[in-house]
Amino acid sequence: MRAVVFEKFGERAEVREVPDPVPAPHGVVVRVEATGLCRSDWHGWMGHDPDIRLPHVPGHELAGVVEAVGADVLDRRPGDRVTVPFVCACGTCASCAAGDHQVCERQTQPGFTHWGSFAEYVALDHAAVNLVDVPDELSFATAAGLGCRFATAFRAVVAQGRVAAGEWVAVHGCGGVGLSAVMIAAASGARVVAVDVSPAALDLARTFGAAHCLNASGVPDVAAAVRELTGGGAHLSLDALGSPVTCAASVGGLRRRGRHVQVGLLPQDPVVPMGRVIGLELELLGSHGMAAHAYPRMLEMVRAGVLRPDLLVTSTITLDAAPAALEAMGAAPGAGVTIIEPWA
Numbered sequence: 001m002r003a004v005v006f007e008k009f010g011e012r013a014e015v016r017e018v019p020d021p022v023p024a025p026h027g028v029v030v031r032v033e034a035t036g037l038c039r040s041d042w043h044g045w046m047g048h049d050p051d052i053r054l055p056h057v058p059g060h061e062l063a064g065v066v067e068a069v070g071a072d073v074l075d076r077r078p079g080d081r082v083t084v085p086f087v088c089a090c091g092t093c094a095s096c097a098a099g100d101h102q103v104c105e106r107q108t109q110p111g112f113t114h115w116g117s118f119a120e121y122v123a124l125d126h127a128a129v130n131l132v133d134v135p136d137e138l139s140f141a142t143a144a145g146l147g148c149r150f151a152t153a154f155r156a157v158v159a160q161g162r163v164a165a166g167e168w169v170a171v172h173g174c175g176g177v178g179l180s181a182v183m184i185a186a187a188s189g190a191r192v193v194a195v196d197v198s199p200a201a202l203d204l205a206r207t208f209g210a211a212h213c214l215n216a217s218g219v220p221d222v223a224a225a226v227r228e229l230t231g232g233g234a235h236l237s238l239d240a241l242g243s244p245v246t247c248a249a250s251v252g253g254l255r256r257r258g259r260h261v262q263v264g265l266l267p268q269d270p271v272v273p274m275g276r277v278i279g280l281e282l283e284l285l286g287s288h289g290m291a292a293h294a295y296p297r298m299l300e301m302v303r304a305g306v307l308r309p310d311l312l313v314t315s316t317i318t319l320d321a322a323p324a325a326l327e328a329m330g331a332a333p334g335a336g337v338t339i340i341e342p343w344a
């Protein structure tokens with residue numbers, strides 16, 4: 001099969017022929033119809049992820065068709081339209097038994113712990129636990145974005161963030177996950193302040209329901225600006241980019257007893273104003289994808305048209321264009337979602 005392969009961290013990947021994957025007894029191989037380009041792929045390519053062994057094929061936001069089925073998989077057939085969470089759970093550890101598949105103790109992640117979906121085919125583990133059916137009316141391109149950014153944003157806003165109608169929600173960083181969070185928070189009845197340095201990203205945020213759009217590049221104190229716009233601070237705030245600056249601005253923009261959810265990956269642990277966390281009784285939360293069994297509620301909102309992940313897809317590229325696009329991700333995460341179509 002053709003795949004995007006890199007041999008060294010930070011050096012240009014190339015598209016070349018590699019052996020086709022074979023399914024594990026509990027797994028499947030999926031023919032990749034669409035796969036999202038994500039900042040996490042860039043972090044992996046840069047060497048920020050300790051799970052990655054070289055040479056490597058990135059890609060973890062995918063949708064496609066089951067091609068081959070492992071011997072122990074009884075409920076799947078070739079031809080099934082599927083997607084997966086980027087965290088593939090084992091289904092049997094203590095966390096999985098508690099329903100917390102997103103923090104599985106023996107998780108695998110395509111594109112990190114093994115070769116991913118910037119390829120014509122990808123192997124996925126524990127199919128019974130992780131595969132999610134993609135409804136016919138949902139395109140593969142739209143479904144590809146659900147497994148990482150949209151589901152992560154959904155869990156961050158709804159489950160971890162406990163958003164309530166009428167609350168102020170600040171979203172720092174309006175790339176794919178941030179714009180998803182804006183849309184989900186607005187659909188939940190919250191008033192959203194979107195923060196970014198890109199006018200194009202903020203235009204999209206406005207389209208997706210942000211009440212205020214704050215261009216951080218012209219603002220000396222973003223946290224103070226958020227507190228002012230929200231009459232004292234956000235109830236819930238997300239760092240959807242993952243940088244020391246956006247993390248600090250997110251925590252600093254909260255009101256008393258506010259909740260910060262860290263969604264964007266950070267290359268290094270940031271300095272967090274813990275005095276403020278204590279004095280204002282702030283909550284600091286993480287969010288790590290979303291279990292496959294939590295998808296139906298989100299998919300129902302998508303089916304009803306309340307959530308429109310299709311609007312987040314801003315460009316579609318071929319496998320051959322992926323290495324350069326991966327490299328460009330570091331300089332400019334970009335507004336919206338780029339989808340790679342390996343068979344295009």
Ligand SMILES: [Zn+2]
Nearest residue numbers: 038040148149
């Ligand atoms: Zn991702």
Ligand SMILES: [Zn+2]
Nearest residue numbers: 090093096104
């Ligand atoms: Zn597990």
